Amino acid sequence: xxxxxxxxxxxxxxxxxxxxxxxxxxxxxxxxxxxxxxxxxxxxxxxxxxxxxxxxxxxxxxxxxxxxxxxxxxxxxxxxxxxxxxxxxxxxxxxxxxxxxxxxxxxxxxxxxxxxxx
Numbered sequence: 001x002x003x004x005x006x007x008x009x010x011x012x013x014x015x016x017x018x019x020x021x022x023x024x025x026x027x028x029x030x031x032x033x034x035x036x037x038x039x040x041x042x043x044x045x046x047x048x049x050x051x052x053x054x055x056x057x058x059x060x061x062x063x064x065x066x067x068x069x070x071x072x073x074x075x076x077x078x079x080x081x082x083x084x085x086x087x088x089x090x091x092x093x094x095x096x097x098x099x100x101x102x103x104x105x106x107x108x109x110x111x112x113x114x115x116x117x118x
């Protein structure tokens with residue numbers, strides 16, 4: 001028996017909300033890639049909600065580096081509550097429901113802890 005786990009068939013949407021998390025973007029990348037390796041395909045759906053620390057710019061660079069797997073939702077202004085932003089990526093998953101078989105939610109500000117587990 002092989003020690004390598006088989007990938008789960010299907011496409012996973014890995015969703016997160018980010019605000020002022022520029023210092024943890026690298027850890028988020030590690031976490032997303034680690035979780036993504038469990039599936040045949042994965043896409044990051046990231047909502048960035050008005051950061052002032054360069055988070056948006058780091059996400060845009062990540063998207064330029066990997067445009068087929070990184071989908072950014074960059075609202076202007078908006079409502080401050082978490083549920084509103086979560087509904088933004090949920091709307092994308094539901095709109096593209098034939099594309100995604102799985103939806104995984106990662107907390108952007110705790111991704112450094114997730115990354116350390118891989």
